[in-house]
Amino acid sequence: MTCHEARELLSALVDDALGAAERDALDAHLAACVDCRRDLQRVRDTVALLRAVEPARAPAGFVDRVLEATRPASWPRRLLRALFFPWPVKLPVEAAAVVLVTVGVVYLYQATPELQQAARLESPAPTVAEAPRAATPQPSERSFEKKDAPAPSRARAENVQRPTDSRDTSGDTEQRRDRQNFQRDAEPAPSAGTVAGGKTEAPPARSGRVLETRESQAPAAPESAADALKARRQAATPPTAASFAPPDVSGGLAVNDRDAALRALAELVARLGGVEDRRHSGPEGSIVELTIPREAYAEFARELARLGRWQPTREPTELPARVRIGLRITG
Amino acid sequence: MEGRTGDDSHLVDRLRRGDPGAFEDLVIAYQHRVFSVALRMLGSRAEAEDLAQEVFVRVHGAIAEFRGDAKLSTWLYTIASRLCLNRLASSERRMIREGEETLTRLASSHASPAAELERSELETALHRAIAELPEERRIVVVLRDLEGLSYEEIAAALELELGTVRSRLHRARMDLKEKLERFLP
Numbered sequence: 176m177t178c179h180e181a182r183e184l185l186s187a188l189v190d191d192a193l194g195a196a197e198r199d200a201l202d203a204h205l206a207a208c209v210d211c212r213r214d215l216q217r218v219r220d221t222v223a224l225l226r227a228v229e230p231a232r233a234p235a236g237f238v239d240r241v242l243e244a245t246r247p248a249s250w251p252r253r254l255l256r257a258l259f260f261p262w263p264v265k266l267p268v269e270a271a272a273v274v275l276v277t278v279g280v281v282y283l284y285q286a287t288p289e290l291q292q293a294a295r296l297e298s299p300a301p302t303v304a305e306a307p308r309a310a311t312p313q314p315s316e317r318s319f320e321k322k323d324a325p326a327p328s329r330a331r332a333e334n335v336q337r338p339t340d341s342r343d344t345s346g347d348t349e350q351r352r353d354r355q356n357f358q359r360d361a362e363p364a365p366s367a368g369t370v371a372g373g374k375t376e377a378p379p380a381r382s383g384r385v386l387e388t389r390e391s392q393a394p395a396a397p398e399s400a401a402d403a404l405k406a407r408r409q410a411a412t413p414p415t416a417a418s419f420a421p422p423d424v425s426g427g428l429a430v431n432d433r434d435a436a437l438r439a440l441a442e443l444v445a446r447l448g449g450v451e452d453r454r455h456s457g458p459e460g461s462i463v464e465l466t467i468p469r470e471a472y473a474e475f476a477r478e479l480a481r482l483g484r485w486q487p488t489r490e491p492t493e494l495p496a497r498v499r500i501g502l503r504i505t506g
Numbered sequence: 507m508e509g510r511t512g513d514d515s516h517l518v519d520r521l522r523r524g525d526p527g528a529f530e531d532l533v534i535a536y537q538h539r540v541f542s543v544a545l546r547m548l549g550s551r552a553e554a555e556d557l558a559q560e561v562f563v564r565v566h567g568a569i570a571e572f573r574g575d576a577k578l579s580t581w582l583y584t585i586a587s588r589l590c591l592n593r594l595a596s597s598e599r600r601m602i603r604e605g606e607e608t609l610t611r612l613a614s615s616h617a618s619p620a621a622e623l624e625r626s627e628l629e630t631a632l633h634r635a636i637a638e639l640p641e642e643r644r645i646v647v648v649l650r651d652l653e654g655l656s657y658e659e660i661a662a663a664l665e666l667e668l669g670t671v672r673s674r675l676h677r678a679r680m681d682l683k684e685k686l687e688r689f690l691p
Binding site for chain 1: 534538541542545546551554559563566567647650651657675676682687690691
């Protein structure tokens with residue numbers, strides 16, 4: 176081994192990082208070479224100086240600054256952990272919350288049109304003087320109604336015999352849905368059990384003249400505003416108008432001949448033992464409020480469907496003994 | 507550092523479990539060593555603090571990827587070394603170096619003039635000698651003689667062959683021996 180080769184290994188010798196063969200060869204050279212032994216000592220002294228250097232210390236507050244720097248990067252993980260862990264507990268709770276919110280939204284969505292309808296039906300402000308006239312039709316009207324309107328027994332017979340496929344002839348999905356809803360709601364009524372399946376066929380309505388109830392309604396108003404409007408109207412009307420409360424059942428009836436329909440309606444109400452409370456006619460249609468016994472409601476609804484395209488907008492399952500009905504007749 | 511292996515394995519377990527205090531403990535345990543490497547390599551305390559902070563930010567983001575094949579300390583030195591070399595190699599850093607003397611910045615980086623005066627001539631000479639080493643030799647001698655890493659750990663941190671580590675360390679020490687000759691007994 177030459178001195179040059181020996182000096183190349185001195186640093187590794189200081190670190191005891193030589194292999195056995197290299198170590199033996201270097202030891203043999205050092206034993207015979209004074210200069211290389213001196214160089215080895217210089218290397219050892221140099222390394223000792225380096226290792227005596229006092230280690231640098233991070234400045235004060237360094238840890239806080241690092242933690243602050245890492246905090247923004249870690250918040251999504253903390254957010255996810257807070258939202259989903261422990262998942263066996265939080266996921267079912269979150270799912271139940273979603274269901275509750277969905278049910279609440281659907282309920283509010285369905286409740287709002289009813290409030291609008293209640294406010295709309297009260298808006299014509301009919302006079303009390305019209306009620307007796309509507310409740311007791313004139314003889315001429317009565318004879319006309321007898322000629323055009325079907326006899327009650329005949330209507331019932333047709334309802335029973337007419338197959339349910341009559342529903343398919345309308346081709347109107349919304350009308351079919353309304354009928355099905357009415358059928359479901361009418362089943363608890365005692366007289367509806369045997370004829371509930373026999374749906375009457377609605378006459379073809381002239382769609383261009385049919386006033387869709389919701390389209391004719393005023394813009395949606397908050398529940399509180401509707402209540403306030405109702406309160407103002409009640410305060411402005413005579414005390415005898417106790418029936419200004421929203422009717423139990425309301426809806427629209429689109430007919431071809433409005434006058435004929437009004438006459439037939441008066442005949443029907445009288446035959447079922449009901450009374451027409453008030454009537455108001457305008458260029459866009461007629462508003463009729465009437466009351467019939469609960470037992471006669473199912474038949475009333477069927478006959479109403481024969482008069483025109485009946486679209487109930489409010490038809491609760493539970494009806495009072497005296498059912499107050501508000502109709503908007505257009506055509 | 508070798509004696510910390512047991513502590514590190516416990517710390518790594520806590521980090522993997524998401525122990526909220528584990529990362530803070532990691533920073534506390536390694537802040538001075540990481541900062542020291544950065545200071546010896548970059549020469550500026552402000553720049554060293556900035557780089558050391560970047561090291562821990564990277565560790566924080568990648569702790570889930572640490573497989574535990576190497577020691578936690580080696581992993582930290584690996585990140586610190588690479589960031590130092592990358593910064594030294596950047597064009598921005600080279601422009602700075604051309605405009606000012608690195609050792610002057612190192613000497614003026616201490617807290618007060620009084621403290622600066624108290625620094626021994628030997629210490630100044632040591633820092634100057636280390637700072638004047640080529641970067642690839644400087645990082646090896648810093649990791650070996652100032653931080654105490656083994657040849658194998660240095661080879662792993664810098665992705666070098668053992669022979670290359672030994673050779674670079676030898677060259678670095680020979681340079682330092684010549685520059686510190688007057689301080690040797």
